[in-house]
Amino acid sequence: MKAFCCLNGRFVRASEPVLLASNRSYRYGDGLFETLRVVNGSIRLPEYHFDRLFRGMKLLDYTFPGRFDADTLEQQILQLVQKSQASPSVRIRLSVFRGNGGLYDEDGPAQYLIECWPLETSNWQWNENGLEIDIYQKVRKSCDTFANLKSASFLGYSMAARYAKQQKLNDCLVLNEFGRIADSSIANVFVVRGTFITTPPLSEGCVDGVMRRYLLQELRSVILENGFDLAEQPCTPEDLAMADGLFLTNAIRGIRWVKQCGQTSYNSETVRELFRITDTSFRPL
Structure with missing residues (x-):
């Protein structure tokens, strides 16, 4: 190159x-x-x-x-x-x-x-081994007018990523000013309970992610047709402990299954099916 x-x-x-x-x-x-x-x-x-x-x-x-x-x-x-x-x-x-x-x-x-x-061309493939992540406790992201921007003011996310690397994790979740889940250092967060899939709304301070928006808008009808419900809903750390599945999304990697967050482990069945659905609709040319 x-x-x-x-x-x-x-x-x-x-x-x-x-x-x-x-x-x-x-x-x-x-x-x-x-x-x-x-x-x-x-x-x-x-x-x-x-x-x-x-x-x-x-x-x-x-x-x-x-x-x-x-x-x-x-x-x-x-x-x-x-x-x-x-x-x-x-x-x-x-x-x-x-x-x-x-x-x-x-x-x-x-x-x-x-x-x-x-x-790498394998970048978009299903991550069979799953991600191991945790919650970064030392930052609270504000839910102000600028919270949804993909901004160069990246200190909180930078420190969350640094902590993840130190702990040999794949990523870390970032909390908002109310102690609820905003997003991760490089991605948006989706929570699975049965066939119900939720992601924090923009009012919770998360970045307005492109893949997040794509799933909520362009692929919403496809997801619903396959028997899933999809909605925006605030998420607490306690909600993560009761979830069946968890995944992260961004424009570079698409959907990434989370195998474990802290002490909680998640199955891959629903996320794998969702990956199959979205991969069919968004397969790289």
Whole structure:
């Protein structure tokens, strides 16, 4: 692979310095990002990713740069993949930040950076061994206006991921300010009880995940037709202890079965069936 990145539409080698020390995302966490999957030259769920990004930029009052739209970004992402020779399966990180300067400096147009890395094609397969996770107790995520953004202000999730690595876990769940489950360090959470599947609503402070939205909207009818109920519902740690199944979702890995959370073990039957249903509808091209 030839490593390149794209800064504000300009392609440069990934080894070259591209950001200034006064970058506001670096200084203050004043940025947003999207993590996208590209398979055989096709971006998966681009409309969901770009919709979330543009809504976030408007919420944060960013000034949109010239020629910054879904078509242009998609073209530059695919050009970067081709230039980097990173096919067939690729992970893209699209970062957007307010620019450079101090807190009270006048804003200029937002800037953006696109990066890419190759992915294993097995990345989307059923995880037969299951994930082992736990709850990270040292952070409480707020349920404010900005909680659903995929933000560069990532400290709580970063520490949860660090704890998971220290404990030899695959991931950790993050609690909100009320002590209920928000999401995990890199994914949204779904709980299974019988045929009833729930996920915390956005009001619980979770990131507005692309795969979460895809399951709740596009695949909802398919899931219901196969005998499952799907709803948004707050989740407590006690609910996890009584659940039959548990799984995590994100745009890179799809559905990932959780084998164990803390001292509670889960069966895979319902999650495996759900994976089969969604894999049929969302199989990589």
